[in-house]
Amino acid sequence: MDFETVIGLEIHVELSTRSKMFCGCSTEFESAPNQNTCPVCLGLPGTLPVLNREAIILAVKAGLALNCSINRKSKMARKNYFYPDLPKAYQITQNELPICSGGYVEFDCEGRHCKARINRVHIEEDAGKLIHLEDQPCSLVDYNRAGIPLIEIVTEPDIRSPLEAVSFLRTLKAILEYCEISDCRMEQGSLRCDANISVRPKGQKGFNTKVELKNMNSFRELQKALETEEKRQRELYLAGEEYRIIQETRRWDAAKGRTIPMRSKEEAREYRYFPEPDLLPVTIQEDVIKRIKETIPELPAQKLSRFVGEYKLNQSEAEVLVSDKALSEFFESTVKEGAHPKTAANWVLGDLLRILNEKKISAKNIPVKPSSLCQLIGLIEKGVISNTAGKEVFRELFESGKSPEEIIEDKGLSQISSEDVLIRLVRQVIEENPESVASFRKGKTQAAGYLVGQVMKASRGKANPKMVKELVDKELAGL
């Protein structure tokens, strides 16, 4: 039987505001436990929330970037449940009237063009974090995260494979990063993705029972979790045991590589949503939306086609560059400094990415100036240094604040292009290698190559190889 998989995603994204959603506390990730807390985000009695304007602006920006319509009036609501990481015993979120509704994201998956509709984007506050101690019968709570503004992005069930889900999420992440809505760090939890998945025979119109998956902390885990659940459901259908697929929430266990039931629909929590009486409805004026629209930069898809068209890069090169806004900007700045696009792309996608990976530096923090890379490329093209030496200089640029010329100078890497110096070296090598000269005379032309190599060696790689070759040929011919 041919199956079709149906996936919908719910993505939580921490907004990159400086302060929390309802108080002035910092949103810094690295702070000591409970350092970023105050009576408001700790939910002490008598305190009241005051909405962070910046969070609204970022949520609207996200909605616009995801082609949503922005609701001129939306409402905050309370979602009530008991858990120690939720200091007020309710989360301030949106229910009936979200800030953005109806949108879509276009993305590519294995060369196919896909589109997933967005149902809604709403704003809400994050909860704190429980830390379970291994040896002791108690848990600790860190409220630094409590009250950090989030948006929840809910897609329609438009995604048809685990790989598509990953492609969608990568595209979404790039859009959010481009708009500086979030730093989208899955490993730090600033981008979290839950998935609803069901399978059905191909051609069937209606949806089968769906299962919600939680706790996927990377793209790879998302894909693996979905593939595992897809397989589990397909096998149950094939075995005629589809009744065993029940509407439930399952937790992905990365270590065990399987999904584990968390709670069924019957056990689903009763959240007792109702309008938040401490906050007025969120109203957004037309001119505010217009102003936010103007702050949306060129998005990844547009940039991709521009890079292919303007810089004649191939699709896969452009895709890698564009997947990271900072990387694409570094590349483009290097080109604007005067470097040839193709050469610049080779450097960025080759040596630069390699060193960034090695040193675990994000593209946002590249310590090298695009102008330096451009100069370096120029120096290689002019023959001042060899390509090999160029790689060494580039690596050095990460360490020191010096210019390429200074590094070349310090390390004595500049190419020897002086004919006087080179001819002396060539003559010396010819003298020292009479047997090679002899075999050249006997017609073994590769002997000339050997001599060139010896000259390069004698110059410790600094000799201009093109000139050396010419001089060796000339000397041999003249003998």
Added chain:
Amino acid sequence: MSIGCMSAEGIRKGIADGKFSAEEITVQYLERIKSKDSEIGAFITICEEESIKQARTVDNKRKKGEPLGRLAGVPIAIKDNICTNGIRTTCASKMLEDFIPPYNATVVDRLIMEDAVILGKTNMDEFGMGSSNENSAFKITRNPRDTGRVPGGSSGGSAAAVAADMVPASLGSDTGGSIRQPAAFCGVVGLKPTYGLVSRFGLIAFGSSLDTIGPFSKTVRDCAILLDVIQGGDGKDSTSHTGHYEKDYIHCMDGTVEGLKICVPEEFFNEGLDREIFQLVKKSAEILKDLGAKVEEVSMPVISQSLPAFYIISSAEASSNLGRYDGIRYGYRPEEYENLDDLIEKSRTEAFGDEVKRRIMFGTCVLTSGYYEEYYVGALKIRRILCDQFDELFSKYDIILGPVSPVLPFKIGESPKNPIDRYLADIYTATANLAGIPAISVPCGFSSEGLPVGLQMMGPRFGEKRILQAAYALEQALQLKL
């Protein structure tokens, strides 16, 4: 000098004129509390050291010739659900018995800014839920007019403290009548302001869309002075009003009501109303008429549905607001517990009183899917209609007049046994909270047994000026010996 007949206004003037010091006043009131409160039980916490320190600060200011605040040296009591920095704030609940807030409510900051002296924190029904102060986890409060009777509630301690001359003025909170009903029972003035006029920051929430903070005092002028100090927009409360409103209360209080249009809804005079209260309220309406106001009878049928709507909305919000008391971060925590669920369950079972539990359960129920539409949404609809009908009435009238409580102060231990009957205490007051409009309770006479009776006057949103004007005129005309 007898503090018994001193108004806040008089105290401020006496201190400013150097007749007595703020410290002398504070010490006298503290002594009065010491001798009187063992009988009344109005206070949960007395701030002896802090108040004397604050009084000395005021005296120093005067000595140095610095300008004095509008409440310089005036001793004030604060209901114990209003947060005071460094002073425990209990809500009269075992749950918060040892809770010391690290912040002041905005109203407390504003009082201190005007050099008031906080004398103590007053008893109340636990979390504001009740109409007799019998729901306090700590002790009952007695009505100073007849110590065998309740002072009303939930701000019973604040009302009794003023009535017993233990402070010239106090703050209470009103979610469904909790300022006005105890003011009526104790024979003092109590004002529930327009929702949004006074910041709620630091008021421990009961029903967030209904809660208001307001003053108790002996005189209408003091009430206006206190309101003037505590009112005004606040960046810490998004629901506080930042726009324009009428501030000049004192100047319109000239004893006249000439041209004021007053209406009396017939629904306020139903069969449940005590005969003596009925007569005193009607008499007050006549007096206002004689003073030059236009008084007319009207009908406002939705009033009869407002009490159920009030209980649904207030309990729903309370069930959510009180969720945070889980024994984890602060407040009561049981000695022993098995696991997380047990900790939360035991904390709440052991530390909440019966009335609080009843409302949490009721509120939880009306928000649960399956009931939400019928009860909660239904209540919101009634609230909307009520607001519309008030708007309609206030397009024609300045003031709506009626009783505060259907009954006279009842004897301690004689609250109706059935909760539904107890809830009838709010029947005339809860409407103002649902509509967010201001309402004052002003003494209008005594029953044959000598028990005080209050008159209620409601105004349109931010219409405090007119109800204070009429209340003052009535006060002057009646000249009651309070």
